[in-house]
Amino acid sequence: MGIHIENISKSYKDVNALKNISFDVKPNELFGLIGPDGAGKTTLFRILTTLLIANEGKASVAGMDVLLDYKEIRKHVGYMPGRFSLYQDLTVEENLKFFATIFGTTIEENYDLIKEIYVQIEPFKDRRAGKLSGGMKQKLALCCALIHKPKVLFLDEPTTGVDPVSRKEFWEMLKRLQEKNITILVSTPYMDEAALCDRIALIQDGKILQIDTPEAIVNQYPKTIYNVSANNMYQVIKSLKAYSHQHSVYPFGEFVHYTDTREDFNTLDLNHYLEAQNLTNITIEKTQATIEDSFMELAK
Structure with missing residues (x-):
């Protein structure tokens, strides 16, 4: 039924x-x-x-x-x-x-x-x-x-x-x-x-x-997601959205969920970029995709 x-x-x-x-x-x-x-x-x-x-x-x-x-x-x-x-x-x-x-x-x-x-x-x-x-x-x-x-x-x-x-x-x-x-x-x-x-x-x-x-x-989420945080989260979002290699940038709780366009992406590159934006206490770590990430990717 x-x-x-x-x-x-x-x-x-x-x-x-x-x-x-x-x-x-x-x-x-x-x-x-x-x-x-x-x-x-x-x-x-x-x-x-x-x-x-x-x-x-x-x-x-x-x-x-x-x-x-x-x-x-x-x-x-x-x-x-x-x-x-x-x-x-x-x-x-x-x-x-x-x-x-x-x-x-x-x-x-x-x-x-x-x-x-x-x-x-x-x-x-x-x-x-x-x-x-x-x-x-x-x-x-x-x-x-x-x-x-x-x-x-x-x-x-x-x-x-x-x-x-x-x-x-x-x-x-x-x-x-x-x-x-x-x-x-x-x-x-x-x-x-x-x-x-x-x-x-x-x-x-x-x-x-x-x-x-x-x-x-x-x-089925196609990319690797990273949790990114720093001392100024508003500036983190703004800087990541301006980053030439960013594929997606979404606030997610206390972190920003970030994906990159490059297959050989190195977190050190991103770390150096964020440091150049005068950000401190930077963390970049892999994380699991969620339904919300999948939805945002499909909706793009």
Whole structure:
């Protein structure tokens, strides 16, 4: 019960939001759609959940066509949009009962599916949804998306604006949901979350850049990356960007990730260059590529 997407394109007036998108999500797979704001992630989710119609192409969810079987699809998918969209004036329990009723079920009937998440918000069951913290809102929204035991779960940037602890807990919950035979398509702008997916599609400006496992994408990075630091990091970035042999220069935490155009690159050459820029405490060390490095290279 996976997802099939074939040559999907979507435009809004003069803006091409999606450009000939094609990929498959396998049954029970945790698949990540990774890209920045404006890449086309939400547009694709809305097409797959039958809220938008594509200009071109076709797609199916759990074996059902998004156009011909849209009513049936809505019974079998869970959708958690990027913006908190539950009823803020209703309590936690009232929201859950409302969504259960819409799908002709009860909280009790599918309690085993949401139990692990619900026990964390149960102490606040009489609190209005609008008064919950970001992490608790996220857990309530996930409960409401799961209450009818969907075959496919769509999560559009579910951890945006959520604290690191809640983000970690959320991804642990997703891994356990996989074990209950639910196919999960999740989008995120956070590159570190990409490594938690079985496979990922990197998307930019409505186009798919690459699809593979996170490990395979990182291993295919074509160059050696160096961590560069010195006493003045702003000057380091400025100097490296002006260096005639630089291939890429990106700030990365406390370092700058640097790649060189030369195959016989010698770190001493770069060290001498940076010293000539009046920089001190210079360090240049090899480092491993990340999903973010791969994305930046592909986006170039």
